[in-house]
Structure formats: structure tokens, C-alpha cells
Amino acid sequence: MSSNLNFSFNGKNAIITGGAQGIGFQIALQFLTAGANVSIWDYSADALEKAKSELGKFSGQLHTAQVDVTNRESCQKAVASLPWNVDILVNNAGITRDKSFAKLGAEEWDAVINTNLTGLFNVTKNLFEKFNASSSHKRIINISSVVGLYGNFGQANYAAAKAGVIGMTKTLGKELGRKGFTVNAVAPGFIMTAMTKAMPKEVLEQMAGKVPVARLGETSDIANACLFLASEQASYINGTVISVDGGIVL
Numbered sequence: 001m002s003s004n005l006n007f008s009f010n011g012k013n014a015i016i017t018g019g020a021q022g023i024g025f026q027i028a029l030q031f032l033t034a035g036a037n038v039s040i041w042d043y044s045a046d047a048l049e050k051a052k053s054e055l056g057k058f059s060g061q062l063h064t065a066q067v068d069v070t071n072r073e074s075c076q077k078a079v080a081s082l083p084w085n086v087d088i089l090v091n092n093a094g095i096t097r098d099k100s101f102a103k104l105g106a107e108e109w110d111a112v113i114n115t116n117l118t119g120l121f122n123v124t125k126n127l128f129e130k131f132n133a134s135s136s137h138k139r140i141i142n143i144s145s146v147v148g149l150y151g152n153f154g155q156a157n158y159a160a161a162k163a164g165v166i167g168m169t170k171t172l173g174k175e176l177g178r179k180g181f182t183v184n185a186v187a188p189g190f191i192m193t194a195m196t197k198a199m200p201k202e203v204l205e206q207m208a209g210k211v212p213v214a215r216l217g218e219t220s221d222i223a224n225a226c227l228f229l230a231s232e233q234a235s236y237i238n239g240t241v242i243s244v245d246g247g248i249v250l
């Protein structure tokens with residue numbers, strides 16, 4: 001689905017973690033289309049190369065860095081490589097390692113918490129001083145999940161990390177509001193990505209059947225929410241979670 005939002009981010013600088021594919025790529029594409037300079041941070045060199053070639057027409061606005069958000073040194077290096085100060089940070093990098101709690105091991109627990117929650121700390125903490133001091137519209141947008149709000153079978157690690165993201169969002173919203181930031185979370189439901197699109201049609205139809213709006217989400221549904229939250233028009237929205245899930249939990 002294409003976006004018909006017409007926000008302008010000319011002169012604004014955005015960082016999207018995990019932006020080389022999936023939801024993050026669409027967020028990067030829409031910010032670029034709306035005029036922002038975008039730095040994509042991702043640990044996959046292959047995905048970064050592919051993204052760079054797909055975003056070729058935006059090469060003058062695009063910066064990429066190979067960053068592992070779980071590694072503090074890697075985050076520090078990426079901050080040092082930034083060609084500009086930051087106005088908008090979208091913490092989107094995330095992974096799943098699903099297992100029922102009886103089978104969940106420390107390895108799956110650590111991997112998911114380190115990426116989805118500690119990664120958000122590593123990135124935000126290291127970038128904090130790089131935010132445009134003169135801007136009164138600084139934005140941090142954290143990608144959580146419907147699972148962080150309601151839990152999900154087989155995802156104790158992921159639900160804990162995504163709920164942690166919400167707790168951190170609310171706290172930073174309180175602490176940083178007076179410093180010209182808003183800090184919000186977006187909680188996606190079932191979103192179609194390359195991985196989901198490869199699933200059998202019947203399974204996808206069954207999943208869509210559980211959603212009141214009778215479809216799965218598109219990556220642009222999430223990107224649209226991010227662009228809105230990043231806009232000056234959203235400057236009174238702070239410390240909240242916007243669910244973008246077609247009403248699946250109703």
C-alpha cells in the first residue's frame with residue numbers, strides 16, 4: 001500500500017536502526033521521500049548493500065552504517081561516523097527467538113533482550129549528545145509490539161523486551177519532555193514482510209481473519225505512524241504507545 005501522507009522533513013536528520021529491510025526499510029524510504037536525510041544502521045552488510053542500491057535515487061540524502069546494536073563499541077563508532085546531528089531516532093532493530101517457556105533457554109532469552117531492549121539503550125544513550133540542541137522538535141520513536149502489551153504464547157523473551165521498551169519510552173517521555181523531545185512507541189500487530197509473504201496463502205488468510213479490519217498490516221502502516229509521530233503536528237503526543245494492529249486485541 002502506498003502512503004499518501006505529505007509531511008515534509010526537509011533539513012531534518014533521521015536514524016533508523018534495523019533499516020536495511022522489512023519495516024525499518026519502509027520507514028527509511030518514507031522519511032527519504034519526505035525530504036529527510038536518513039542514516040540506516042543495520043548489522044547485515046548484505047541487506048545494507050541491497051538497501052543502498054534500492055534507495056539509489058536518494059543517495060544524496062542517505063548514509064548507512066554497519067552497526068550491531070547489541071555492541072556498545074559498534075554503536076559508538078557509528079555515532080562518530082555520522083555526517084550530521086540528529087533530529088529523529090527510530091529504534092526499530094529487533095529479532096525473535098520463539099520457544100514456549102518450558103523450552104526457552106538462556107541463549108534465546110539473552111539474544112532477544114540484548115537486541116530488542118539493551119540495543120535500544122545502547123543506541124539511544126550513545127546518540128543522546130548528538131541530538132540537535134537547538135531543535136524543540138526532537139523525536140525518539142521506539143518500535144514495540146502488540147506482544148509487549150498483551151503477551152503471546154512462545155514469546156516470553158520477546159514480550160518482556162517489548163514491554164521493557166514501553167517502560168523506557170514512558171520514562172524518557174517524562175525525563176526528556178522539557179528538553180524538547182517527545183518519546184513514543186509504536187506497537188505493530190501482524191505486519192506483512194518478506195518473511196510473512198512467503199507463508200502459505202491459507203495461513204495468511206486465517207491470520208487476517210482474526211483482525212477486525214480483515215487484513216494484515218503493511219510496512220507502510222507502521223511507517224505512516226512513525227512519520228506522524230516525528231512531525232511537528234504531533235508535538236503534544238509524548239510517552240504514549242500507538243497500537244497499529246487493525247484492532248486485533250479488541
Ligand SMILES: NC(=O)c1ccc[n+]([C@@H]2O[C@H](COP(=O)([O-])OP(=O)(O)OC[C@H]3O[C@@H](n4cnc5c(N)ncnc54)[C@H](O)[C@@H]3O)[C@@H](O)[C@H]2O)c1
Pocket residue numbers: 017018019020021022023024041042043044047067068069070092093094095115119143144145146187188189190191192193
Ligand atoms: N513484522 C511484524 O509483524 C512485527 C510485529 C510487531 C513488531 N515488529 C517489530 O518491528 C521491528 C522490525 O521488524 P521486521 O519484521 O521488519 O523485522 P526484519 O527481520 O525484517 O528486520 C529487522 C532488521 O533489524 C536488523 N537487526 C537485527 N538485529 C540487529 C542488531 N543486533 N543490530 C543491528 N541491526 C539488527 C536486521 O538485520 C534487519 O534488517 C522489530 O523491532 C520487530 O520486533 C514486527
